[in-house]
Amino acid sequence: MATVKTYQEFNVRNQASFGISKMQDIYIRRKGKPDEPHRHEYYTILIIKKGKGTHRIDFNTYKVADHQIYFVAPGQVHQLIEEEMTEGFSMVFSNQFLMENAISLQFIDNLNLFQNYGQSPPLTPDEEHFAEIERFAVEIFKLFNSQTAMKFLSIGAFLKLLLIECNTLCAVNPIEFQVESASNKILKSFKNTVDSNFKKNHSVAFYADALFITPDHLNRTVKAKLGKTAKEYVQARIITEAKRLLYFTNLSNKEIAYEMGFDEPANFSAFFKKNTQLSPSDFRKQEISA
Numbered sequence: 001m002a003t004v005k006t007y008q009e010f011n012v013r014n015q016a017s018f019g020i021s022k023m024q025d026i027y028i029r030r031k032g033k034p035d036e037p038h039r040h041e042y043y044t045i046l047i048i049k050k051g052k053g054t055h056r057i058d059f060n061t062y063k064v065a066d067h068q069i070y071f072v073a074p075g076q077v078h079q080l081i082e083e084e085m086t087e088g089f090s091m092v093f094s095n096q097f098l099m100e101n102a103i104s105l106q107f108i109d110n111l112n113l114f115q116n117y118g119q120s121p122p123l124t125p126d127e128e129h130f131a132e133i134e135r136f137a138v139e140i141f142k143l144f145n146s147q148t149a150m151k152f153l154s155i156g157a158f159l160k161l162l163l164i165e166c167n168t169l170c171a172v173n174p175i176e177f178q179v180e181s182a183s184n185k186i187l188k189s190f191k192n193t194v195d196s197n198f199k200k201n202h203s204v205a206f207y208a209d210a211l212f213i214t215p216d217h218l219n220r221t222v223k224a225k226l227g228k229t230a231k232e233y234v235q236a237r238i239i240t241e242a243k244r245l246l247y248f249t250n251l252s253n254k255e256i257a258y259e260m261g262f263d264e265p266a267n268f269s270a271f272f273k274k275n276t277q278l279s280p281s282d283f284r285k286q287e288i289s290a
Contacts, residue, residue, distance in 0.1 A: 015099035018155065020137070020144050023086040025050070031228065037247075042094040043114060044072040045162075047123075047137050049130075055079070057120040058209040059243050059287065062066040067130045068122040069166060077244060089137045093112045093159070101156030109191075111163060112170040113227075117233070117240045123169050136162035143285070144247040149287050186211060186221045198237045200261045204230045239275050242268075246284045 025048070046055070046069065053064040057078045062070075064086070072078050080086075095105060108114065108269070113123075125133060140158045144153045154195065193210050207230060208215040215230070220231040238260055246257045257268030272280050 013057070016159050017042075017094040018092070018144070018152065020089055020091045020141050022141070022290065023088045025265075026084045026090060027082060032082065032085070033285060035079060037077050037079040039075055039077045040092065041074050042092050043074060043108070044070075044078075045091040046070040046072075046080070047089040047134060048089070049134060051082065051088065053080065053082040053086070054198060055122070056081070058117065058240050059093065060119055060218060062121055065124075067127065068124055069130075069133065070115040070122045071115070071120065071166075073116045073120075075118065075246075076120065081251065082215050084117070088134075090139070091137065091159075097152070097156070101152050101159075102158055106184075106188075107160070107163075111187050113163065114167055115226075117236045123166055125166075125169055129165070129169060133162055133165055136165070171219050183221045185227060186213065186218070187225045190218065190233075191224060194234055194237055198234060198241070198261075198283055199259065201236060202238065204234065204263060207234070208283050235271075240273065242280070243276075244286075246280055247287050256280065 019226075034061060047063060048066070048068045048070070050066050051064040051068070055062045055064050055070055056079065057070070057072060058076050064080070064082070098105060099107060110149045136158050140155050143155050143158070148154065175184070189211050193207055195196040197206070202241045204218060211218065220244065222228065222233055226233065228236070242256055242260055245251055245259065248254075251259065254265045257265040260268060262268040262271070269279055272283070273279070276283060278286065
């Protein structure tokens with residue numbers, strides 16, 4: 001098995017930090033063939049006006065339908081499989097673009113839209129809200145293909161409006177943008193600490209100690225912001241990484257168990273099956289044969 005393909009550059013002319021394309025043009029260019037599972041080093045937004053098929057994000061499968069919006073964070077593995085030509089927009093942008101066009105990284109971090117691990121279901125706006133979001137995308141597309149002075153600052157402004165409109169549709173506590181609240185700081189620090197330590201430390205107590213708060217406080221904060229407990233977030237991070245290793249590498253179950261910080265391979269297998277209803281070996285067989 002080969003290492004997962006990583007897209008590091010944008011398939012757009014002259015720009016390395018932002019791109020937008022009509023999804024129907026991508027479909028025609030690829031002759032309707034699905035791309036293989038891959039990951040990006042940038043943010044991706046798919047605004048689907050009309051579509052049919054499936055979208056796989058970190059091995060979770062979602063049915064593509066009309067009036068959907070998908071958000072894929074950097075590092076997530078995804079694959080779009082279309083049964084017919086999709087109509088809409090595919091937008092990609094990097095941290096560099098955000099910083100250069102007056103969008104703070106704090107703003108993106110505080111959104112409820114880009115879920116790095118676990119479930120990443122699409123937003124399903126009603127017709128009125130979708131039309132507003134589509135209007136922003138159309139303006140961005142026009143600007144991107146124009147020679148307007150300082151067009152990327154304008155694109156950044158429309159992108160921010162689009163993201164704010166989408167965030168208001170999230171079920172879990174739309175955020176406050178004006179200031180970074182204490183709970184947002186905790187959540188950001190928690191996510192960063194998990195990313196650095198999840199392979200060795202699985203307990204909520206470890207992360208609470210690292211943030212100088214109690215486990216109960218950490219759980220309440222994460223639950224309020226993400227709709228899941230701190231424990232569920234850590235477990236989702238471990239499971240997602242384990243799935244990636246099972247699918248994209250030739251490491252044995254035993255090697256992956258030790259890589260994920262389990263003392264015994266049997267404990268890893270039990271943990272994996274409890275969270276996925278499949279053993280590591282069965283998951284690998286199922287995904288490879290899919």
